[in-house]
Amino acid sequence: MSQSSESSASMENLSALVDGELESEAGARACGQWRDDAQARATWHAYALIGDVLRSGDLASTAERDCSFLLRLREQLAQEPVVLAPAELAAPLLAPLPAVAAAGGSRRAWRTPVAVAAGFMVVAGALVVTSVPGSLPFGSTPTVAQAGPAPVVAAAPGLQAVSTTQAETAPVRLNGQLIRDARLDEYLSVHKKFGGSSAPGVPSGFLRNAAAEAPAR
Amino acid sequence: MLLRLSALMVSCAFVAFAPASRAQGAGGSGDPLVEARETNTWLTRINEAANKRNFQGTVVVSAGGTVASSRIAHFCEGRNQYERIDSLEGQMRNVLRQNDLVHTVWPQSRVAMVEQRDGMSSFPGLLQAGAQHVAEFYELKPMGVERVAGHEANVLQLRAKDAHRFGYRLWAEKTTGLLLRTEVLGEHAEVLESSAFSDVSINVKPQVELVTQPLRKLDGYRIVRPPVTATQLEAEGWTLKHDIPGFTMVSCVKRPFDGALRVRGAADPVLQAVYSDGLTFVSIFIEPFNAERHQRAMSTVIGATQTMMRRQGDFWVTVMGDVPTATLRAFAAGLERRK
Numbered sequence: 001m002s003q004s005s006e007s008s009a010s011m012e013n014l015s016a017l018v019d020g021e022l023e024s025e026a027g028a029r030a031c032g033q034w035r036d037d038a039q040a041r042a043t044w045h046a047y048a049l050i051g052d053v054l055r056s057g058d059l060a061s062t063a064e065r066d067c068s069f070l071l072r073l074r075e076q077l078a079q080e081p082v083v084l085a086p087a088e089l090a091a092p093l094l095a096p097l098p099a100v101a102a103a104g105g106s107r108r109a110w111r112t113p114v115a116v117a118a119g120f121m122v123v124a125g126a127l128v129v130t131s132v133p134g135s136l137p138f139g140s141t142p143t144v145a146q147a148g149p150a151p152v153v154a155a156a157p158g159l160q161a162v163s164t165t166q167a168e169t170a171p172v173r174l175n176g177q178l179i180r181d182a183r184l185d186e187y188l189s190v191h192k193k194f195g196g197s198s199a200p201g202v203p204s205g206f207l208r209n210a211a212a213e214a215p216a217r
Numbered sequence: 218m219l220l221r222l223s224a225l226m227v228s229c230a231f232v233a234f235a236p237a238s239r240a241q242g243a244g245g246s247g248d249p250l251v252e253a254r255e256t257n258t259w260l261t262r263i264n265e266a267a268n269k270r271n272f273q274g275t276v277v278v279s280a281g282g283t284v285a286s287s288r289i290a291h292f293c294e295g296r297n298q299y300e301r302i303d304s305l306e307g308q309m310r311n312v313l314r315q316n317d318l319v320h321t322v323w324p325q326s327r328v329a330m331v332e333q334r335d336g337m338s339s340f341p342g343l344l345q346a347g348a349q350h351v352a353e354f355y356e357l358k359p360m361g362v363e364r365v366a367g368h369e370a371n372v373l374q375l376r377a378k379d380a381h382r383f384g385y386r387l388w389a390e391k392t393t394g395l396l397l398r399t400e401v402l403g404e405h406a407e408v409l410e411s412s413a414f415s416d417v418s419i420n421v422k423p424q425v426e427l428v429t430q431p432l433r434k435l436d437g438y439r440i441v442r443p444p445v446t447a448t449q450l451e452a453e454g455w456t457l458k459h460d461i462p463g464f465t466m467v468s469c470v471k472r473p474f475d476g477a478l479r480v481r482g483a484a485d486p487v488l489q490a491v492y493s494d495g496l497t498f499v500s501i502f503i504e505p506f507n508a509e510r511h512q513r514a515m516s517t518v519i520g521a522t523q524t525m526m527r528r529q530g531d532f533w534v535t536v537m538g539d540v541p542t543a544t545l546r547a548f549a550a551g552l553e554r555r556k
Contacts, residue, residue: 057283184517184524186474190489191500191522191537 011043018047259359259373260495262394263387267294270393274366274417275305280410280520298429313428320432330441339456349497354378354463355385358359363388364415365397375496381411381462381544382494383521385411393419401521401539410520410539415486449492454556455503461547463494470507474504492538499538499548506533516542530554 013030016022022030034040052059269299273290285306292299300314313320314334321330345364360372370388377384384406398413448471450456457466468491488503506528514527521539527533534552536545 187500187502187524187535187537188519188522190472190474190502191498 010037010040014040014043015047018044104145225541230478244388249352252357256352256355256357259357259389259394263389263396266390266394267291267396268298270395270419271421272395272417272419272421273421274414277415278410279523280412281518286415290424290427292425292428294423294425299423299425301428311431313432315428315432320435322435322438323366328440328441329435330443332443333445337461345541350463354382354494355496360386360393360532365390366395366417370397374470379462380404380541381464381547382497382540385496390412390419395419403521404541408521436440444485445470445475448485450488450556453488453503454554455488455490456553456555457548458551458553459547460500461492461544461551464492465494467491467493497539499540499544501537501548501552502535503552504533506531516545518542525549 010033013026014034015023017027017030034044124213218439231324244283265489271292272450275286275288277284279317285304287305288303290301298314298316302312304310311322311324313322317334319332321332354377355375356378358374360374362369364370364371365388367535368392371391373387373389375385375387384402386400386402387396390396390397397417399411400408403409448469449479450466450469464478469489471486471488473486485505490501492499509526516523516525522537523545524535525542525545526533526535529552532554534549536548538545
């Protein structure tokens with residue numbers, strides 16, 4: 001059926017979105033689909049979970065665990081005294097406390113998707129940043145635009161500046177950009193380990209490269 | 218923490234300089250020979266303290282807007298040295314060193330990497346480049362006594378005499394000479410990078426089992442041993458046309474990159490030549506050009522560490538070090554293929 005082939009193609013799009021491989025337009029389409037299609041949201045969650053588990057086994061959990069955590073949190077919150085309530089309202093507020101919890105319950109229906117949507121947007125935001133060096137970002141950030149020729153190979157965490165040497169300009173500061181280049185990390189770790197660093201006390205450069213990753217098994 | 222530390226530094230700056238043991242600097246005695254000897258005495262003392270003292274503490278490194286901290290233990294028993302460094306951020310990782318044998322252990326992914334340390338990863342890199350030359354390129358000036366991580370420390374200013382290197386400010390513990398804090402200074406004396414003990418106990422009782430015990434528990438770990446072979450730049454068909462003032466080659470090896478740290482299929486080993494001026498190091502990495510991996514020439518800055526990457530003929534050259542970009546450019550420009 002065309003319906004199923006269409007949906008499998010769009011699932012592939014979601015997968016590509018997770019991997020940050022989607023072009024701007026296709027990315028926008030996938031986001032729209034995520035908004036409209038409950039199945040797509042479930043798939044997105046599954047993909048995100050796969051990614052989490054690949055990063056660390058500790059992140060593996062069922063959706064129920066998050067849900068029950070949220071429920072417990074709401075119950076606790078409902079029982080917290082309302083500290084900032086004006087004095088004259090204190091009396092009426094005492095009685096409806098259970099009602100607050102109930103209201104929380106009824107609002108659960110829309111709260112959860114909003115929370116998920118927020119999480120989704122964070123991912124989409126990160127996608128914008130990391131895809132800037134490529135050809136077609138969703139949008140452009142002025143900081144990066146200054147760099148002139150966009151650097152294709154990007155950076156380690158904490159990397160401050162990226163510029164192309166052809167331009168031979170002063171390095172452009174891109175503070176706090178979390179773009180990773182495993183290759184640069186590798187040079188760094190080798191240089192620091194065997195070429196030294198200027199950290200005190202310890203005769204080794206193992207310190208700064210806290211982000212050095214474990215070799216694949 | 219560091220901010221607070223530096224506030225503290227300012228408040229107790231200009232405390233009268235009290236001479237510590239024989240390693241005292243008159244600063245500006247005018248006699249270059251005397252000055253050179255004093256510089257050497259200070260730096261040798263710092264070097265020895267890092268190797269021979271027993272200490273345990275936490276080091277915080279702040280570079281380029283990021284902060285990383287590590288827990289460090291260093292013990293010396295007889296002629297044997299033991300060291301353990303646990304990274305406190307990101308993925309769990311322990312470095313365990315017994316003399317020249319270094320194990321890097323990732324407990325979560327159960328991988329251990331075994332490497333031979335070629336004795337050159339110390340700061341300052343005196344043993345490799347020769348302490349006697351440091352005074353030719355740096356001017357050392359004792360700046361007084363300040364308190365760092367609860368210890369009194371001599372403050373030493375190392376000003377670069379030319380534009381090929383950065384300056385430093387060092388805080389060496391008064392009685393032992395152990396480096397408690399360092400700052401790398403840019404050409405306008407701005408702090409590019411700073412690392413310091415936030416707390417440290419010096420002359421602790423050696424607890425060698427902190428290092429030896431984890432090494433006995435590596436059953437079931439995947440052990441990686443990246444093969445490193447010594448070579449010469451000339452033997453690999455390269456030469457550095459002109460000297461960069463103060464820098465001498467201290468090591469030249471071929472090491473695999475992919476495969477050693479990550480499994481990404483067999484790749485050509487990378488040639489690494491290391492140059493030192495007695496304090497800092499510059500690495501030149503040379504590997505065959507690969508259009509997929511090496512997409513664009515670039516230069517980056519992380520704290521004080523500058524990197525320059527570019528294509529040279531059929532090769533990809535990466536020059537990296539805690540030196541100004543111009544120095545890296547001089548290295549890259551001097552590199553010539555002879556085959």
